[in-house]
Amino acid sequence: MAKVTIIGGHGKVALLAEPMLVSKGHTVQAVIRSEDQSADIEATGATPVVADVQSLSIEEQADLYRRLGTEVLVWSAGAGGGTPERTYAVDRDAAVRSMEAAKQAGIKRYIMVSYNGAGADHGIEPEHSFYPYAQAKAEADEHLRNSGLDFTILGPSALTLDPEGPISVGVANGDHQTSRASVARAIAVTVDDDSTVGKAIPFTDGATDIAAALASAPQSLVLQ
Numbered sequence: 001m002a003k004v005t006i007i008g009g010h011g012k013v014a015l016l017a018e019p020m021l022v023s024k025g026h027t028v029q030a031v032i033r034s035e036d037q038s039a040d041i042e043a044t045g046a047t048p049v050v051a052d053v054q055s056l057s058i059e060e061q062a063d064l065y066r067r068l069g070t071e072v073l074v075w076s077a078g079a080g081g082g083t084p085e086r087t088y089a090v091d092r093d094a095a096v097r098s099m100e101a102a103k104q105a106g107i108k109r110y111i112m113v114s115y116n117g118a119g120a121d122h123g124i125e126p127e128h129s130f131y132p133y134a135q136a137k138a139e140a141d142e143h144l145r146n147s148g149l150d151f152t153i154l155g156p157s158a159l160t161l162d163p164e165g166p167i168s169v170g171v172a173n174g175d176h177q178t179s180r181a182s183v184a185r186a187i188a189v190t191v192d193d194d195s196t197v198g199k200a201i202p203f204t205d206g207a208t209d210i211a212a213a214l215a216s217a218p219q220s221l222v223l224q
Contacts (some may be wrong), residue, residue, distance in 0.1 A: 008077025061101030168206025
């Protein structure tokens with residue numbers, strides 16, 4: 001069993017993933033920005049850790065992960081809209097610092113929650129409101145691929161509040177969707193499945209059991 005630290009621990013996906021990981025015997029620590037969110041974290045069986053990764057340096061983050069004994073780091077944070085400056089600050093800059101901090105802290109396993117279609121060829125025009133997020137994720141994911149960490153990049157499509165269900169692996173265009181509960185299950189499965197190391201796995205709601213779909217995802221799906 002592993003000591004898992006989830007950054008963005010109060011997000012909708014993270015709150016679903018935390019009890020799944022706890023039920024599998026993992027020690028789960030959820031990094032949150034506000035003490036007011038602690039009760040929600042404790043209700044999942046995880047331990048709340050109040051820290052603002054947007055403001056923490058690489059060294060400060062590394063110290064935090066050492067204190068927590070982190071063995072697996074999960075990035076499930078996001079700016080959630082707002083200004084382009086904030087989007088780049090959280091989804092790119094803070095994420096990249098967390099990767100460098102993981103290396104400093106001796107953590108090898110890193111799981112990134114990205115989105116289906118992320119990559120340098122995301123195709124979003126600069127004037128589009130989605131461009132800062134697409135570009136921030138592309139640059140963060142690329143940094144992770146070149147980090148030397150044992151990474152997995154999970155790429156769900158547009159998120160819904162539907163119940164957990166089977167998925168289909170593959171790059172999807174158009175109006176494809178993915179249940180947040182299925183993303184949470186994908187995180188929990190990935191923590192235990194080393195066959196996902198080194199892969200970027202785009203997926204949508206589909207017809208294949210989540211564990212089986214992730215285990216069979218081909219290496220060729222790593223987005224460039």
